[in-house]
Amino acid sequence: MSNQQPNVAPILSVRDLKTYFFPDEGTVKAVDGATFDLLPRTTLGIVGESGCGKSVTARSILRIVERPGRIVGGSIVMQKNGAQVDLAQLDPESREMRQIRGGDIGLVFQEPMTSFSPVHTVGNQIIETIRLHHPVSKQEARERGIAAFRSVGIPKPERRIDEFAFELSGGLRQRAMIAMALSCGPRILIADEPTTALDVTTQAQILDLLRSLQEREGMTIILITHNLGVVAEMCDTVVVMYLGRVVEEGPVDAIFHNAKHPYTQALLRSIPSIRSIARTELPTIAGSIPHPYNRPAGCPFYPRCPDFKPGVCDKAEPGLTVVGDGQAVSCFLYEQT
Amino acid sequence: MGAPVRLLEVSGLKKFFPIRRGVMQRVVGHVRAVDDVSFFVEKGECLSLVGESGCGKTTTSRCILRAIPPTAGEILFRPEDGQVVDVAKLSKGELRPLRRQMQMIFQDPFSSLNPRRTLLDIVAEPLVANNIGNRREQLDRVADLLKLVGLRPEYMRRYPHAFSGGQRQRIGIARALALNPSLVVADEPVSALDVSVQAQILNLMLRLQDRLGLTYLFVAHDLSVVKHVSDRVAVMYVGRIVEMAPTAPLFATPKHPYTEALMSAVPKPDPRLRSQRIVLEGEVADPANPPSGCYFHPRCRYAVDACRTETPQLREIERGHFVSCHRATELRLKGIAA
Numbered sequence: 001m002s003n004q005q006p007n008v009a010p011i012l013s014v015r016d017l018k019t020y021f022f023p024d025e026g027t028v029k030a031v032d033g034a035t036f037d038l039l040p041r042t043t044l045g046i047v048g049e050s051g052c053g054k055s056v057t058a059r060s061i062l063r064i065v066e067r068p069g070r071i072v073g074g075s076i077v078m079q080k081n082g083a084q085v086d087l088a089q090l091d092p093e094s095r096e097m098r099q100i101r102g103g104d105i106g107l108v109f110q111e112p113m114t115s116f117s118p119v120h121t122v123g124n125q126i127i128e129t130i131r132l133h134h135p136v137s138k139q140e141a142r143e144r145g146i147a148a149f150r151s152v153g154i155p156k157p158e159r160r161i162d163e164f165a166f167e168l169s170g171g172l173r174q175r176a177m178i179a180m181a182l183s184c185g186p187r188i189l190i191a192d193e194p195t196t197a198l199d200v201t202t203q204a205q206i207l208d209l210l211r212s213l214q215e216r217e218g219m220t221i222i223l224i225t226h227n228l229g230v231v232a233e234m235c236d237t238v239v240v241m242y243l244g245r246v247v248e249e250g251p252v253d254a255i256f257h258n259a260k261h262p263y264t265q266a267l268l269r270s271i272p273s274i275r276s277i278a279r280t281e282l283p284t285i286a287g288s289i290p291h292p293y294n295r296p297a298g299c300p301f302y303p304r305c306p307d308f309k310p311g312v313c314d315k316a317e318p319g320l321t322v323v324g325d326g327q328a329v330s331c332f333l334y335e336q337t
Numbered sequence: 338m339g340a341p342v343r344l345l346e347v348s349g350l351k352k353f354f355p356i357r358r359g360v361m362q363r364v365v366g367h368v369r370a371v372d373d374v375s376f377f378v379e380k381g382e383c384l385s386l387v388g389e390s391g392c393g394k395t396t397t398s399r400c401i402l403r404a405i406p407p408t409a410g411e412i413l414f415r416p417e418d419g420q421v422v423d424v425a426k427l428s429k430g431e432l433r434p435l436r437r438q439m440q441m442i443f444q445d446p447f448s449s450l451n452p453r454r455t456l457l458d459i460v461a462e463p464l465v466a467n468n469i470g471n472r473r474e475q476l477d478r479v480a481d482l483l484k485l486v487g488l489r490p491e492y493m494r495r496y497p498h499a500f501s502g503g504q505r506q507r508i509g510i511a512r513a514l515a516l517n518p519s520l521v522v523a524d525e526p527v528s529a530l531d532v533s534v535q536a537q538i539l540n541l542m543l544r545l546q547d548r549l550g551l552t553y554l555f556v557a558h559d560l561s562v563v564k565h566v567s568d569r570v571a572v573m574y575v576g577r578i579v580e581m582a583p584t585a586p587l588f589a590t591p592k593h594p595y596t597e598a599l600m601s602a603v604p605k606p607d608p609r610l611r612s613q614r615i616v617l618e619g620e621v622a623d624p625a626n627p628p629s630g631c632y633f634h635p636r637c638r639y640a641v642d643a644c645r646t647e648t649p650q651l652r653e654i655e656r657g658h659f660v661s662c663h664r665a666t667e668l669r670l671k672g673i674a675a
Contacts (some may be wrong), residue, residue, distance in 0.1 A: 006445075011371055039513060049531040049532060049533060050531055056619045086556070087550075120548075131529040167618055171620060172620075199389035199390055199558065199598065199621075200389065200558070200560070200599060200602040200603055201389060201598060201602045201617045201621075202620075203602065203604075203615075204387075204601075204602035204604075204615075204616050205616055205617070206616055207604070208614075208616050210513045217582050219540065226531070227531060227604065228532070228603055228606040229603065229606045230604045231602030231606075231610075232604060232608045232610070232611070233605070233611055234604075234606050253609065256607055256608050256609075257607075257609070266533070267532060267533060268606065270532060270533050270535070270536040271532055271535075271536070271561065271606055272536065272561045272562050272564070272565035273561055273605075273606060274538065274560055274561040274564055274588070274605065274672060274673055275599070275605070276561075276564075276565065278564055278566075278584055278585070279543060279564055279565065279566065279568075281540050281543070282536035282539060282540055282565070283536070284533070284536040284537045284540060285533040285536075288501040288502075288503050288504065288531075288533075288534055289501070289531065290532075332412070
C-alpha cells in the first residue's frame with residue numbers, strides 16, 4: 001500500500017493490526033487497524049502524540065503487550081529465511097517468538113535508566129542477551145559485547161562494560177542500550193523514543209549513530225517518536241497515528257510538504273519552528289486529545305477537525321485511501337464514493 | 338514609555354553544592370551549578386535561559402526566587418514601590434511581601450498540582466496564604482482567573498485529575514497569576530505537553546504577557562520554543578552564560594561556538610533541510626571538576642591555545658550582544674535565517 005518500489009518485498013507487513021486493552025472499566029482500542037509496510041534498509045517513522053498507539057504498535061510487533069492488553073485482530077508478517085511468519089499468531093512465550101524478539105528484532109527503549117537493571121553491570125546484561133541467542137562461552141560473549149560497545153562509539157569499552165547503568169551518562173547509557181539491541185545482529189531495530197530523554201547535542205550524536213549503523217549493517221529501523229524534527233531528519237517513510245488509527249502514511253517529503261490529512265496539516269502548523277516568526281500567535285488544534293474511554297464515534301479526529309463534515313465524519317470511520325505515490329490518508333475528504 | 342526599567346538585575350550569582358564523602362561527611366569538593374552569572378531582565382520583556390541539562394538554568398531561576406539560597410552574588414529586584422532590594426540578602430520575613438510579586442510556573446502539570454484539592458483550593462491558595470479578600474472575593478477572583486486562562490469557572494469544584502495536561506498547565510498559570518505578580522519564572526512550562534497543546538499554552542502565555550504587562554524569565558531547553566517567546570536569550574553552559582543577545586541576532590548570527598552547535602543540533606521539521614549538522618564530540622563538562630580555561634574548549638572545533646589556559650569573560654561585542662569567547666569577533670558562525 002505504501003510502497004514506492006513494488007520490486008522490493010517488505011521485510012515486515014502489518015495489516016489491520018488491532019491491539020485492545022480490557023481493563024475493568026471498559027475497552028481501550030489502543031491500536032485500531034494499523035496497516036503499513038516496512039521496506040528493508042529504510043527507516044520508518046511512527047509519529048503521533050501521547051495515546052496515539054505508537055508504542056503499543058511496537059510492543060505488538062515484539063509481542064510484549066502487557067495484560068490486560070492483547071492483539072485481537074490483524075497480522076504482522078515478517079520475512080524470515082525466505083518464509084513468512086505471522087508474529088500475531090505466535091505464542092508470545094514460544095521458543096520461536098523468543099528467538100525473534102532480540103534476535104531478529106532488536107528494541108531500544110526510551111528511558112535507558114529504567115530499562116537496565118540497576119544491580120547488574122551493563123556487561124552482564126549484554127552477555128546474558130548474547131548467550132540467550134547464541135551458544136557461545138561467557139568469554140566469547142563478553143568479547144562480542146565489547147565489540148558491540150565499540151561499534152556504538154563507547155570509549156574504553158573493555159572498562160565501561162563492567163560498569164553499572166548509573167555510572168554511565170545519559171548518552172552513554174543510550175549507546176549501551178543500542179549496543180545491547182545490536183549484540184545479536186537484528187535485521188530490524190525498533191527504537192521507541194530513543195532520544196526523548198536526551199539533550200539536543202546528545203540527541204544529535206545518537207541519531208548520527210543510528211544512521212551510520214544503518215548504512216554499515218544494512219539495518220531496517222522503526223523509529224517511534226513524537227518529535228517531528230527527528231522524523232524529518234531520519235525517516236524515509238512516515239506513519240502518522242491519532243488515537244489508535246493510522247491517519248496518514250507516505251514518503252517523508254510528501255508528509256512534510258504535501259500533507260493531506262487535516263490532523264497532519266494542523267500538527268505541522270502548530271510546532272514553533274526555529275524558522276518561524278517570533279512572538280506571533282501559533283495556529284493551534286482546538287481542544288485536546290480525548291480520553292481513550294471517550295473515543296469519539298466515527299473519525300477519531302472529528303471533534304477537533306477544521307474540515308468536519310456533520311453527518312459524515314461522526315457517523316463512520318474513514319478507510320485508508322491512496323492519494324499519491326505511496327501516500328495514503330484516512331479521511332472522508334479524499335474518499336471516492 | 339521612557340528608558341526601560343530593569344526589573345531584575347543579577348550579578349555575580351554563584352550557587353555551589355557541596356560534595357560530601359566518608360563517615361564524617363567531609364566536604365571534598367563543590368558542584369559549581371551556577372558559576373558567576375550576571376544578567377538583567379527589563380520590565381515587560383521575556384528573557385530565556387537556555388541550555389542542556391545540568392547547565393544551571395533551573396538553579397539560577399530557583400536562586401532568584403530564593404527557593405534555595407545563593408552562595409554569592411546580588412539579585413536586585415525592583416518591586417512595585419520602586420525601592421530596589423537585594424533578594425539574596427533578605428531574611429525570610431523580609432522576603433514574604435516580595436514573594437507575591439515573583440511567581441513560578443512549573444514544568445510538570447501532573448505533579449505540581451495537589452490531587453486532593455479542587456481547582457478553587459489550588460488557585461485560591463496564594464490569596465488565602467496572603468489573607469487577601471474574604472471568601473466571596475476569593476471565589477470571584479478564582480472565577481476571573483480561570484476565565485483569563487481559558488477555563489470555565491464552573492470547573493472550580495473539580496479536581497485536577499479531571500483535566501488534561503494542557504488544562505492543568507492552565508490551572509498552574511492561573512495560580513501563578515493570582516497575586517498579580519510582576520515577574521513570572523516559567524521553568525520548562527511546555528516541555529511535558531503534547532505538540533498540539535504546546536502551541537495553545539505558548540499563545541496563552543504571550544497573550545497574558547501583553548494583557549497584564551508581565552515580565553517572564555523563561556527557562557527552557559527547546560530552542561524553537563525559546564525563539565518563539567523570547568525578546569532576549571541567554572545561553573548557558575556548565576553554570577555560566579556563554580552568550581546573551583536579543584533573539585533575532587542571536588539566532589541569525591551567533592557568536593559563541595556552543596550556540597552554533599546547539600542550534601545546528603536541533604532537528605528541523607523539514608526533510609529537505611537535512612543539513613550538515615555539527616555533532617559535538619564528548620560530553621558536557623563535569624561542573625564539579627570543570628576543565629581549565631574556557632569550559633567549552635574540549636568540545637570546541639575552533640579552540641586555540643588561549644582557550645585552554647585563559648577563562649574568557651562575558652563582554653559586549655555588539656550593542657546588547659554579550660559573548661564569552663576569545664575568538665568571538667573573528668569567527669563567522671552559522672546561524673539560522675529567519
